[in-house]
Amino acid sequence: MxxxxxxxxxxxxxxYKAVGPEDGGDIFGWRIIPKTNDRVMPHTWTMAAxxxxxAIGSGDQKVWQVLLGYAWYTFRMxxxxxxxxxxxxxxxxxxxxxxxxxxxxxxPYLVISQTIPLIALAxxxxxxxxxxDLPQWTSAAALxxxxxxxxxxxxxxxxxxxxxxxxxxxxxxxxxSWWTTLRKLRFPAAVPYMVPGLKLAATASVIGVIVxxxxxxxLRGVGFATIDYSQKVTSQPASVYAAVFAxxxxxxxxxxxxxxxESIAMRRRPKEVVG
Amino acid sequence: MSDAxxxxxxxxxxDASMVFNPGTPGEVAALDHVDLTVExxxxxxxxxxxxxxxxxxxxxxxxxxxxxxxSVLVNGKxxxxxxxxxxxxxxxxxxxxxxxRTVTKNIELPLELKGWDKKRRQERVREMLDLVKLxxxxxxxxxxxxxxxxxxxxxxxxxxxxxxxxLMDEPFGALDEMTREHMQSELLQICAATGTTVVFVTHxxxxxxxxxxxxxxxxxxxxxxxxxxxxxxxxxxxxxxxEDDTFYKKITEVREALRGSEMSAEARGIEDR
Numbered sequence: 001m002x003x004x005x006x007x008x009x010x011x012x013x014x015x016y017k018a019v020g021p022e023d024g025g026d027i028f029g030w031r032i033i034p035k036t037n038d039r040v041m042p043h044t045w046t047m048a049a050x051x052x053x054x055a056i057g058s059g060d061q062k063v064w065q066v067l068l069g070y071a072w073y074t075f076r077m078x079x080x081x082x083x084x085x086x087x088x089x090x091x092x093x094x095x096x097x098x099x100x101x102x103x104x105x106x107x108p109y110l111v112i113s114q115t116i117p118l119i120a121l122a123x124x125x126x127x128x129x130x131x132x133d134l135p136q137w138t139s140a141a142a143l144x145x146x147x148x149x150x151x152x153x154x155x156x157x158x159x160x161x162x163x164x165x166x167x168x169x170x171x172x173x174x175x176x177s178w179w180t181t182l183r184k185l186r187f188p189a190a191v192p193y194m195v196p197g198l199k200l201a202a203t204a205s206v207i208g209v210i211v212x213x214x215x216x217x218x219l220r221g222v223g224f225a226t227i228d229y230s231q232k233v234t235s236q237p238a239s240v241y242a243a244v245f246a247x248x249x250x251x252x253x254x255x256x257x258x259x260x261x262e263s264i265a266m267r268r269r270p271k272e273v274v275g
Numbered sequence: 276m277s278d279a280x281x282x283x284x285x286x287x288x289x290d291a292s293m294v295f296n297p298g299t300p301g302e303v304a305a306l307d308h309v310d311l312t313v314e315x316x317x318x319x320x321x322x323x324x325x326x327x328x329x330x331x332x333x334x335x336x337x338x339x340x341x342x343x344x345x346s347v348l349v350n351g352k353x354x355x356x357x358x359x360x361x362x363x364x365x366x367x368x369x370x371x372x373x374x375x376r377t378v379t380k381n382i383e384l385p386l387e388l389k390g391w392d393k394k395r396r397q398e399r400v401r402e403m404l405d406l407v408k409l410x411x412x413x414x415x416x417x418x419x420x421x422x423x424x425x426x427x428x429x430x431x432x433x434x435x436x437x438x439x440x441x442l443m444d445e446p447f448g449a450l451d452e453m454t455r456e457h458m459q460s461e462l463l464q465i466c467a468a469t470g471t472t473v474v475f476v477t478h479x480x481x482x483x484x485x486x487x488x489x490x491x492x493x494x495x496x497x498x499x500x501x502x503x504x505x506x507x508x509x510x511x512x513x514x515x516x517x518e519d520d521t522f523y524k525k526i527t528e529v530r531e532a533l534r535g536s537e538m539s540a541e542a543r544g545i546e547d548r
Contacts, residue, residue, distance in 0.1 A: 270418040
């Protein structure tokens with residue numbers, strides 16, 4: 001199915017490129033019909049072939065080699081960001097589950113925090129990072145964490161609150177402490193709820209790193225590549241797509257890591273959908 | 276099994292009252308000056324209409340709820356101390372097994388919390404699985420078992436630490452009639468084998484009569500004990516007991532006591548759904 005839908009997407013692209021107007025078109029005076037020339041819409045096979053081309057300004061390396069290096073660089077920052085995001089996200093969820101009053105006071109601000117554009121935060125983060133004398137990549141990890149902690153917090157909080165009343169009474173009947181109940185009951189019960197949050201967080205952390213790369217400069221990952229290649233669009237128009245493709249694959253790999261973790265954690269759970 | 280000397284009562288509830296949401300329009304008198312004594316080895320059922328406070332009374336004994344007034348002694352100690360000492364085991368209508376733990380790990384839970392080492396836990400689990408007649412289900416996951424089997428595991432978990440007292444809240448309420456009767460006989464055998472005292476909440480009259488030495492009939496609004504019916508069917512009850520004349524007579528007696536309590540509830544103008 002995955003390959004069938006990819007094939008359909010390629011066919012649609014090539015079909016429009018074949019029949020669409022070379023110089024675009026207007027509808028009611030708005031210029032919204034895209035141009036189909038090779039600069040705007042390169043052939044899909046040109047994009048694919050682009051990976052094998054010589055990368056401009058990178059010695060004798062091919063584009064795919066350069067992109068692989070960029071992707072690895074971005075990947076490490078995204079993993080660091082995700083780890084930090086999960087740590088903070090789970091920590092906040094536990095804190096809010098422990099104290100109802102914290103949930104009421106804090107949760108609205110967490111929601112608001114997600115409406116702040118990352119680009120607006122990036123310069124502040126750089127200033128703080130500079131004052132703490134941390135390496136430059138930590139800015140990207142911090143901003144990735146800023147995006148990824150939120151789904152983790154929300155899903156974990158929901159999960160921690162999902163333990164059935166009878167199970168909570170049972171732990172109570174053993175005179176188990178709150179922490180013991182967290183460890184033996186609430187946390188394991190939360191795992192199925194955390195999985196969707198972690199999936200969102202994994203892809204969000206890639207986005208966070210890429211946006212930081214584009215905004216701040218100096219970090220040479222996939223985000224940098226998209227900007228760099230878009231400036232070479234006249235000589236190698238398909239290279240931008242190669243960079244975008246690399247970013248998408250990176251997101252999928254991060255997603256895949258969570259899915260792998262899910263299948264391990266959920267190995268012996270009942271096969272039912274969590275609401 | 277029990278550390279209690281014959282003089283020590285298993286449960287002693289004196290003049291206990293429980294008011295929910297006091298001082299608000301939602302104020303409910305769930306228990307109103309309730310006295311209840313349970314001797315060691317007794318099987319006592321609490322029965323009554325919804326809202327009569329039978330589950331509340333069970334939770335007060337379990338110290339999951341602190342009564343507004345009155346005192347509760349379990350095993351001669353305060354209910355609070357008894358809970359800390361795990362002097363009782365508990366089983367609910369929903370088996371409440373942890374779906375991420377194997378059957379063995381579920382039964383081990385109370386022992387883990389008591390800090391038993393692995394070897395001792397495993398020995399006890401084997402013993403408990405034999406007791407509930409599921410010796411080869413240890414490595415299964417709870418959701419792979421039938422409802423009746425899950426409830427047996429829940430009973431095994433409740434008794435794993437060999438508590439002298441077992442508190443049960445409609446444990447067979449979700450089972451079909453055949454499984455239910457079977458489980459009742461099993462429970463009696465388990466109690467006979469372990470000498471466990473049981474306080475059992477149910478809304479089934481035959482279940483209460485079949486299982487109990489005494490059936491405590493309660494009425495709603497406010498929750499009160501209206502009558503205690505002694506069931507002298509002897510200790511060796513089996514499937515034939517269900518056809519015994521005394522069994523039917525006691526069912527009628529409990530039913531009439533219940534009807535009386537419901538009528539008095541209506542007479543006070545209180546709905547008890």
